[in-house]
Amino acid sequence: MCNQSLGKIITLCQKRNIKLTPQRKKVLEIMLSADRAMSAYDLLDLLKVSEPQAKPPTIYRALEFLLEQGFIHKVESSNSYIVCPHFHDPDHIFILFICNKCKRILEKHSSTIEHDLKQLAQQSEFQIQHSVHEIHGLCKQCQS
Numbered sequence: 001m002c003n004q005s006l007g008k009i010i011t012l013c014q015k016r017n018i019k020l021t022p023q024r025k026k027v028l029e030i031m032l033s034a035d036r037a038m039s040a041y042d043l044l045d046l047l048k049v050s051e052p053q054a055k056p057p058t059i060y061r062a063l064e065f066l067l068e069q070g071f072i073h074k075v076e077s078s079n080s081y082i083v084c085p086h087f088h089d090p091d092h093i094f095i096l097f098i099c100n101k102c103k104r105i106l107e108k109h110s111s112t113i114e115h116d117l118k119q120l121a122q123q124s125e126f127q128i129q130h131s132v133h134e135i136h137g138l139c140k141q142c143q144s
């Protein structure tokens with residue numbers, strides 16, 4: 001699953017004619033294999049294993065690039081980052097269900113919600129640039 005996603009992202013970069021530098025690729029690899037939300041400092045610690053010279057700006061530049069390309073999302077409430085499972089569509093509206101107990105995050109999409117939001121914005125002549133939808137609660141495993 002994680003290698004598959006990485007392959008798809010590499011192909012997408014080639015299509016968009018953008019460069020996935022070794023560092024950006026490494027950060028993405030770390031995020032894919034962790035399969036959980038990670039802070040910049042979590043990432044820095046893990047990047048340092050293979051690149052001891054890595055500094056916070058290294059991570060922030062890589063994260064900025066990955067965010068711009070829509071490969072990852074920022075989780076505002078915990079100041080961390082997750083890999084987006086729908087990275088082929090960079091303009092999608094996403095809803096994050098965040099488990100308070102195990103911190104697992106589920107990304108969901110809804111064409112109905114997306115449509116309603118766009119309509120509300122249109123009615124108010126508002127141009128959406130970025131939206132955050134984070135729902136906190138308990139995941140299935142943590143409910144019992």
Ligand SMILES: [Zn+2]
Nearest residue numbers: 084085086094
């Ligand atoms: Zn997404």
Ligand SMILES: [Zn+2]
Nearest residue numbers: 099102139142
């Ligand atoms: Zn949970």
